[in-house]
Amino acid sequence: MTATTDYAGLARRLHALEDKEALRALMIRGWRALDRRDWQTWIAGWAEDAVLEFGPWEKIHGKEAIRAKVEEVESPYASMQHHILNMHVDVEGDRATGIGYMWFVAVTAPGSTSSPYSMGGPYDWEFRRGPDGWLLVRQRLGVWWTDGEDTLRAFA
Numbered sequence: 001m002t003a004t005t006d007y008a009g010l011a012r013r014l015h016a017l018e019d020k021e022a023l024r025a026l027m028i029r030g031w032r033a034l035d036r037r038d039w040q041t042w043i044a045g046w047a048e049d050a051v052l053e054f055g056p057w058e059k060i061h062g063k064e065a066i067r068a069k070v071e072e073v074e075s076p077y078a079s080m081q082h083h084i085l086n087m088h089v090d091v092e093g094d095r096a097t098g099i100g101y102m103w104f105v106a107v108t109a110p111g112s113t114s115s116p117y118s119m120g121g122p123y124d125w126e127f128r129r130g131p132d133g134w135l136l137v138r139q140r141l142g143v144w145w146t147d148g149e150d151t152l153r154a155f156a
Contacts, residue, residue, distance in 0.1 A: 016091055019089075019091045019096065019129075019134075020089050020091060022133060022134050023089045023091070023096055023098065023127055023134055024087060024089070026045050026127075026133075026134050026135075026136070027045070027084055027087065027098075027100075027125075027136075028084065029041065029045065030042045030044075030045040030136075031082040031083075031084055032082075034070075034074065034080065034082050035079075035080050035081055035082055037071075037074070037075065039067055039070075039071050042067075042070075043063055043064075043066065043067040045135060045136050046063045046066060046067075046135060046136045047063065047128060047130070047135040047136065047137045048062070048063050049061075049062065049063075049137070050062065050063050050066060050135075050136060050137055050138065050139075051137070051138045051139075052066045052069070052070075052138075052139050052141075053138070053139065053140040053141065054139075054140075054141045055121070055141065055142055055143040055155075056143070056155055057069070073154040073155070074106075074154065076108075076152050076154065077106040077107065077108060077152065077154070078106075078107045078108065078109065079106070079107045080104070080105065080106045080107075081104070081105045081106075082102070082104055083102070083103040083104070083105075084100045084101070084102065084123065085100060085101040085102075085103060086099075086100055086101050087099070087100035087123075088100065089125075089127075093129075094128060094129040095126070095127065095128055095129070096125075096126070096127040096128075096129075096134070097124075097125065097126055097127070098123070098124075098125040098126075098127065099122065099123060099124055099125070100122075100123040100125075101120060101121070101122060101123065102119070102120055102121055102122070102123055102141060103118065103119075103120045104118060104119050104120070105117070105118040106118070106154075108150075108151045108152055109151075115147070115148045116148055117146070117147070117148040117149060117150045117151070118146065118147045118148055119143050119145065119146040119147070119155065120143075120144060120145050121141060121142040121143045121144040121145070122140075122141070122142050122144065123139065123140070123141055124138075124139070124140040124141075125138065125139050125140075126138040126139075143155070
């Protein structure tokens with residue numbers, strides 16, 4: 001094995017790690033933006049032709065339609081926390097896929113003794129690298145469990 005081969009292998013591994021970190025950062029930045037209701041930052045991570053598939057909703061096509069639906073549904077909550085757990089991504093050139101788990105917690109009535117509404121389930125993502133970096137192309141989100149009452153009926 002030559003030094004050139006070693007450097008080439010090292011460069012490939014480093015590039016793969018950089019891609020995985022960029023994808024992780026894209027998702028964390030976006031989901032933290034959701035908690036702050038920063039819809040602009042959140043939707044910036046989505047491709048124009050993106051598709052959102054979420055348990056109780058119809059499939060949503062297009063970046064602006066996705067933003068409109070999520071903003072409409074989540075805006076009434078007093079506060080929210082979106083968690084991405086056990087995230088894993090695989091990169092193949094300018095395409096990537098990922099999986100993870102969602103844990104969503106929302107407060108409907110601040111100061112109330114009632115418990116918050118929460119739900120969880122699997123994420124399944126597809127990403128594409130463009131001229132400005134990675135974007136989310138498809139997100140499938142299933143609901144495996146809920147706790148508390150969705151008094152706003154946002155996720156029905």
